[in-house]
Amino acid sequence: MHLPRHRCCTLAATFALALLAACTTVQRRNPIATWVPSANFDQRHAVIIVLHYTQQHSVEESLSTLRGENSTGPVSAHYLIGKDGRIFQLVPDGARAWHAGNGRWGTITDLNSASIGIELDNDGASDFAEPQVESLLRLLDDLTTRLMIPKTQVIGHADMAPSRKQDPGPRFPWSRLAAAGYGLWPRGELGEPPAGFDPWLALSAIGYALDDRPAAVRAYREHYRGDRATALDAQDLRILANLAAQRAKRPTQ
Ligand SMILES: [Zn+2]
Structure with a gap:
C-alpha cells in the first residue's frame, strides 16, 4: 500500500519506538540461573x-x-x-x-x-x-x-x-x-511513657532513620507537632510512646 512519504516516516518512527519500548521492558534475566519461564505472575504492588x-x-x-x-x-x-x-x-x-x-x-x-x-x-x-x-x-x-x-x-x-x-x-x-484513617497518628489518651522509655527506639520503630538525629526529630515534629523543632519535649515522649505501641501491635496496618 502506498503511503504519503510523511506517513511512511511516521509509521517507521512508531515501529522503531515500539521496538525500543519492547526492549526496555524486557526483564533482565539472572545469568547465574537457568531461565524456565512461568506465565503465572503479574505486576508488584506498592506497599x-x-x-x-x-x-x-x-x-x-x-x-x-x-x-x-x-x-x-x-x-x-x-x-x-x-x-x-x-x-x-x-x-x-x-x-x-x-x-x-x-x-x-x-x-x-x-x-x-x-x-x-x-x-x-x-x-x-x-x-x-x-x-x-x-x-x-x-x-x-x-x-x-x-x-x-x-x-x-x-x-x-x-x-x-x-x-x-x-x-x-x-x-x-x-x-x-x-x-479519615490514613497515616500513623496518636490514638486515645496520651499517657505517660513507661519507665525507661527510649524515644530513639520509638522513632526507629515508627520508621525514622536515625543517621541524622536532629533531622529525624525535625521531620517528626513537622509531621506530628506542625513545627520544625529539633529537640524532643515531654509531650513528644507521650506521642512517641503511643505511636510505638500502635506499631508494635499492628506493624503493617
Ligand atoms: Zn518531595
Whole structure:
C-alpha cells in the first residue's frame, strides 16, 4: 500500500519506538540461573504512599517538570493533584516513578520501588486548598483499597529523607488524614511513657532513620507537632510512646 512519504516516516518512527519500548521492558534475566519461564505472575504492588508538595507555582509548571528532562535530571510521580482538586496520573501504579530519591523508612531502603508518589500543587508556604485535600482523600481511598496498601502506610517525603527534604511541610493536614484513617497518628489518651522509655527506639520503630538525629526529630515534629523543632519535649515522649505501641501491635496496618 502506498503511503504519503510523511506517513511512511511516521509509521517507521512508531515501529522503531515500539521496538525500543519492547526492549526496555524486557526483564533482565539472572545469568547465574537457568531461565524456565512461568506465565503465572503479574505486576508488584506498592506497599506505601509518599506525599510531596511541588514547591512550584502552578500545576502546569509541575506537569512540565514531572514529564520533562530538567536541568537537574528527570523526576516524576504517579499522581499530581491541583489546588482545584483535579487528579492527574503520570506513571502507572505498577511502575517505578522517580519521586523519593535516597532515604529509608523502617526496613524499606528503595522507596521508589516500594511506593506510590503523590505530588500536591503547593508552593511550600501556603495552606493546602480544600478541594485538593478532598481529592487526596478520595485518591488514598482508591489506592489503599485497590492496591491493598495498609491505610497507616502514608508518609511524607521528609519522613523518609529528613536530611534532604521538608515536604509536605508543617502546613500539611496530617490530623485531617488521620481522622479519615490514613497515616500513623496518636490514638486515645496520651499517657505517660513507661519507665525507661527510649524515644530513639520509638522513632526507629515508627520508621525514622536515625543517621541524622536532629533531622529525624525535625521531620517528626513537622509531621506530628506542625513545627520544625529539633529537640524532643515531654509531650513528644507521650506521642512517641503511643505511636510505638500502635506499631508494635499492628506493624503493617
Ligand atoms: Zn518531595
